[in-house]
Amino acid sequence: MRPAVERANNMDEKRKVMLSGIQPSGDLTLGSYLGAIKTWAERAEQFDCYYFMADLHSLTSRQVPADLRRRTLEQMAQYVACGLDPDKNTLFIQSHVPAHAELGWILNCYTMFGELSRMTQFKEKSAKNADNVNGGLFTYPALMAADILLYQPDYVPVGGDQKQHVELTRDVAHRFNGIYGDVFKIPEPYIPKVGARVMDLLEPTKKMSKSDKTGNGRVCLMDDPADIMRKFKRAVTDSDTGENCVRYDPENKPGVANLMQIYASCTGRDYDQITAEFAGHGYGDFKAAVGEAVVETLRPIREESQRLIKDKAYLEDLCRTGAEKASYVANKTLRKVRKKVGLVAMP
Ligand code: TRP
Numbered sequence: 001m002r003p004a005v006e007r008a009n010n011m012d013e014k015r016k017v018m019l020s021g022i023q024p025s026g027d028l029t030l031g032s033y034l035g036a037i038k039t040w041a042e043r044a045e046q047f048d049c050y051y052f053m054a055d056l057h058s059l060t061s062r063q064v065p066a067d068l069r070r071r072t073l074e075q076m077a078q079y080v081a082c083g084l085d086p087d088k089n090t091l092f093i094q095s096h097v098p099a100h101a102e103l104g105w106i107l108n109c110y111t112m113f114g115e116l117s118r119m120t121q122f123k124e125k126s127a128k129n130a131d132n133v134n135g136g137l138f139t140y141p142a143l144m145a146a147d148i149l150l151y152q153p154d155y156v157p158v159g160g161d162q163k164q165h166v167e168l169t170r171d172v173a174h175r176f177n178g179i180y181g182d183v184f185k186i187p188e189p190y191i192p193k194v195g196a197r198v199m200d201l202l203e204p205t206k207k208m209s210k211s212d213k214t215g216n217g218r219v220c221l222m223d224d225p226a227d228i229m230r231k232f233k234r235a236v237t238d239s240d241t242g243e244n245c246v247r248y249d250p251e252n253k254p255g256v257a258n259l260m261q262i263y264a265s266c267t268g269r270d271y272d273q274i275t276a277e278f279a280g281h282g283y284g285d286f287k288a289a290v291g292e293a294v295v296e297t298l299r300p301i302r303e304e305s306q307r308l309i310k311d312k313a314y315l316e317d318l319c320r321t322g323a324e325k326a327s328y329v330a331n332k333t334l335r336k337v338r339k340k341v342g343l344v345a346m347p
Pocket residue numbers: 019020021022023054057143144147148156157158162
């Protein structure tokens with residue numbers, strides 16, 4: 001095995017473990033980057049981090065097979081292009097580590113019908129997709145519990161919508177440990193320190209979403225510069241024409257506040273500096289400057305992602321190495337579980 005693998009698998013007691021899964025269900029946006037991914041690279045200095053593409057979870061809603069495959073690999077490449085070093089983090093595709101599906105089944109048998117029925121996300125998703133309320137959608141939290149518990153993490157960084165699933169994971173782990181002794185570490189949800197909360201460019205009171213259909217209110221990591229400039233030129237502001245119309249007032253000027261936040265995040269300037277910079281200028285100049293700052297921020301990410309996606313050998317190696325590192329840790333937990341519940345060891 002290579003040094004990186006040994007390093008990751010070397011049980012260094014002091015380093016805390018962090019794990020998170022991301023469904024490859026939409027293209028990553030400027031909001032995903034400035035709000036979250038940008039801060040992930042530096043986490044690796046402090047934590048052992050696992051990030052996986054939750055492709056098995058994506059199957060709970062109907063996918064176009066070729067699109068799912070493309071997005072899964074594309075997301076993997078994008079994370080690397082955003083600065084996640086694959087030697088310092090464990091990046092892998094969920095379905096490449098069969099232990100997830102296997103422990104998922106076992107944990108299904110320790111997760112109660114009543115618990116699953118109470119999950120807000122299940123209720124919402126089944127109301128929205130009434131024609132495809134499948135078993136996987138219902139038992140999804142048991143698979144998520146398996147994803148987490150296999151790696152014995154200390155922290156699971158999730159957004160508010162996933163907190164309930166992490167709570168359920170803790171309940172299932174307690175139940176299992178109560179029967180069989182200490183098998184699983186009890187993980188804590190980790191609400192990451194917030195980066196920018198980027199809003200939709202056309203509806204600045206709504207968060208920029210990767211599943212938004214129209215596309216003009218959001219900027220994707222792979223958008224080309226002309227598209228980005230066009231979207232910023234059309235961004236909603238307000239009818240203020242004063243000398244200092246570029247000033248931070250999220251309550252009364254949400255569109256301008258959003259653009260200032262994006263500009264601040266891309267250039268490192270603070271709001272007072274931005275107001276001074278655009279004193280006497282109208283929104284036209286300001287929006288063009290924000291667009292340019294975003295173009296320059298995303299350019300290296302887009303170019304690097306494109307380069308990686310074309311490099312089939314590199315991507316394959318990335319997937320293989322990640323899956324090997326992950327499997328080593330996951331299989332250790334799975335062997336313990338199999339023994340505890342009474343499955344015959346594989347000869
Ligand atoms: N359910 C998560 C989401 O939809 C994705 C996910 C799957 C996940 N397994 C996980 C997140 C394990 C954290 C830990 O966003």
